[in-house]
Amino acid sequence: MFGISPIGWVHTLGSLPAIPVAAYMFARHGRIVPRSVPGAVYFASMLIGASTVFLVAHQPVSVGIGAVTILLLLAGYGIGWAPAAGRTSRYVETVCLSISAFLLMVPTVSEILRRVPDGHPLVTDLKSPLLLGAQGALAVLLVIGLTAQIVHLARHRQ
Numbered sequence: 001m002f003g004i005s006p007i008g009w010v011h012t013l014g015s016l017p018a019i020p021v022a023a024y025m026f027a028r029h030g031r032i033v034p035r036s037v038p039g040a041v042y043f044a045s046m047l048i049g050a051s052t053v054f055l056v057a058h059q060p061v062s063v064g065i066g067a068v069t070i071l072l073l074l075a076g077y078g079i080g081w082a083p084a085a086g087r088t089s090r091y092v093e094t095v096c097l098s099i100s101a102f103l104l105m106v107p108t109v110s111e112i113l114r115r116v117p118d119g120h121p122l123v124t125d126l127k128s129p130l131l132l133g134a135q136g137a138l139a140v141l142l143v144i145g146l147t148a149q150i151v152h153l154a155r156h157r158q
Contacts, residue, residue: 002115008056015049015104018042022101031149032097034077046073046100065103072100087157094149102142109134 004012021042025032033039046069053066076096079089113123113131123131 002118004115005056007052011049011052011056014052015045018045018049018101018104019108021045022104026101026145030152031094032076032101034080034093034097039077042097043073043077046104049104062107065107069100069103072096072103076100090153091150094153095146098142098146098149102138105138106135109138 018041021038022032025036025038025042032042034043050066050069050073053062053069057063057066073096076093079085079092079096082089085092110123110126110131113128113134114121116122125131
């Protein structure tokens with residue numbers, strides 16, 4: 001179904017929980033909160049997705065996105081444990097994890113548009129205006145979201 005291999009299904013189903021969990025944390029907390037139950041689910045799901053992309057990637061950029069995603073996850077989740085980070089740790093954590101969510105959504109939107117409906121996808125060309133518009137909208141959402149998160153963190157320093 002949808003031309004997805006068995007390892008592709010592991011990749012897809014493994015990373016899928018990260019989407020609603022990230023949406024929940026953005027709606028509830030305005031950011032991804034790593035030291036929480038949803039944060040642990042997000043980390044595990046993202047790690048599965050980013051690790052398995054190396055096995056299913058058809059384009060070199062996918063491997064790069066997977067590697068950058070892993071680095072952002074490790075930085076975002078690890079910075080809170082670094083005592084030298086101080087007050088900047090919350091900013092680094094927020095930026096890294098928000099960009100990781102963006103890197104999840106770009107290929108997700110692309111794959112959905114290129115595979116659904118099965119046999120007659122909405123997009124057949126990577127330069128399709130629909131695909132480019134969707135990716136552009138995600139980029140705008142990232143910039144607006146990161147700006148709002150940083151302003152909020154600056155106003156509510158603890």
